[in-house]
Amino acid sequence: MSFIPFELERWQSTWENRVSFNLSESGVHPLTIDELLRITDTHRDELADVRLGYSQADGTEPLREEIAKLYQGVTAENVIVTVGSSEANFVTTWTLLQPGDHVAILSPLYRQTWGLAQNFGAKVSTFELKPELEWEPDPEEIARAIVPGTKLVIVTNPNNPTGHVLSNDARAEILARTEAVGAWLLADEVYLGAELSGQTTETFWGSYEKTVAVNGLSKAYALPGLRIGWLVAPAEFKEALWSRHDYTVISPASASDFLATRALRVRDKILARTRAILNENYPILDSWLRQFGPAVNWWRPDCGAISFVQYEQAIASLDLAERIRQENDVLIEPGEHFGFERSIRFGYGNETGEFKRALDVLTPAFKKYLMD
Ligand SMILES: Cc1ncc(COP(=O)(O)O)c(C=O)c1O
Incomplete structure (x- = not known):
């Protein structure tokens, strides 16, 4: 089996810092260090005094305690701080998967775990979020994907790219099947906290004992650069996961650990900023999309600075995104990177003025490629 590259990340890594407008990002306009210091009431000297030694490898006690407060029945002993939620996904799949294992994965999703599972030699089945079901999965498909012998079930909830939050029924169905076959559940919840309504999505943690819940500061907290x-x-499983983390990065950066602890202490303030950006920018995207009439179709996301837009024209999404990049210097995320054609994921979390200018630049391109 040949290596599966992570196409979405390579597309973004190649272009995101070179284009005039980046609408491929799924988080909100990031905070500067200065803004973070102000919002957390931290004096510059406190940051300057952080000693740049190796930090506690599984995360400092104060940071793990802040994280533990976000979950029922969790202590610092259940937590490993990782370099991004991507490292958490990496060590979990690496720990659990052997060649030949079966993995059931929600689709579409951020395809890190989908690619990793296959690169670790596992066989992957998917159960799909369906646009005709308003991005809910079909219970029969869940049952067909999560079969006896399944080692790991992977969900991203709230979902990237659709911005959908699973209904209680869908959640219960996934949990029931996972428990029935005794699989592990990896719940990537990195968008949790970025709900437009302000109603926090329920974590999968606490519903089933063989669960690993993943989260981080990159999306809802607007701090991707902290990594x-x-x-x-479960505390007894942490040791196995940590022994992989020893091989990946050793420990998080000490300055990041310090700032992350401060950020989580003012979680509500940061999430309020995120929600304000989402609720200001989404209506702008929504009314901009309306001008293209039936050429496009989209759903209001429940969560996250992402809107998954479907279009009617036959042009392949990567071709469309590539032309727009070359001709308009705007980066959008092609649906192909989620295994979903004739669709684009818009990131709408940019600073509002910049976001409007990017849409103005995109208008003629959308008319040319999606309406003519
Ligand atoms: C669902 C999901 N998980 C994980 C990540 C990785 O994020 P990070 O490593 O910055 O936390 C992303 C990034 O887009 C994502 O969308």
Whole structure:
């Protein structure tokens, strides 16, 4: 089996810092260090005094305690602080998967775990979020994907790219099947906290004992540059996960660990800023999309600075995104990177003025490629 590259990340890594407008990002306009210091009431000297030694490898006690408060029945002993939620996904799949294992994965999703599972030699089945079901999965498909012998079930909830939050029924169905076959559940919840309504999505943690819940500061907290994520796992399983983390990065950066602790202490303030950006920008995207009439179709996301837009024209999404990049210097995320054609994921979390200018630049391109 040949290596599966992570196409979405390579597309973004190649272009995101070179284009005039980046609408491929799924988080909100990030905070500067200065803004973070102000919002957390931290004096510059406190940051300057952080000693740049190796930090506690599984995350400092104060940071793990802040994280533990976000979950029922969790202590610092259940938590590993990772370098981004991507490291948490990596160590979890690496720990659990052997060649030949079967993995059931929600689709579409951020395809890190989908690619990793296959690169670790596992066989992957998917159960799909369906646009005709308003991005809910079909219970029969869940049952067909999560079969006896399944080692791991992977969900992203709230979902990237659709911005959908699973209904209680869908959640219960996934949990029931996972428990029935005795699989592990990896719940990537990195968008949790970025709900437009302000109603926090329920974590999968606490519903089933063989769960690893993943989260981090990159999306809802607007701090991707800190590269702080975490996983919450049964305490007896933490050791196995940590022994992989020893091989990946050793420990999180000490300055990031310090700032992350301060950020989580004012979580509500940061999430309020995120929600304000989402609720200001989404209506702008929505009314901009309306001008293209039936050429496009989209749903209001429940969560996250992402809108998954479907279009009617036959042009392949990567071709469309590539032309727009070359001709308009705007980066959008082609649906192909989620295994979903004739669709584009818009990131709408940019600073509002910049976001409007990017849409103005895109208008003629959309008319040309999606309406003519
Ligand atoms: C669902 C999901 N998980 C994980 C990540 C990785 O994020 P990070 O490593 O910055 O926490 C992303 C990034 O887009 C994502 O969308």
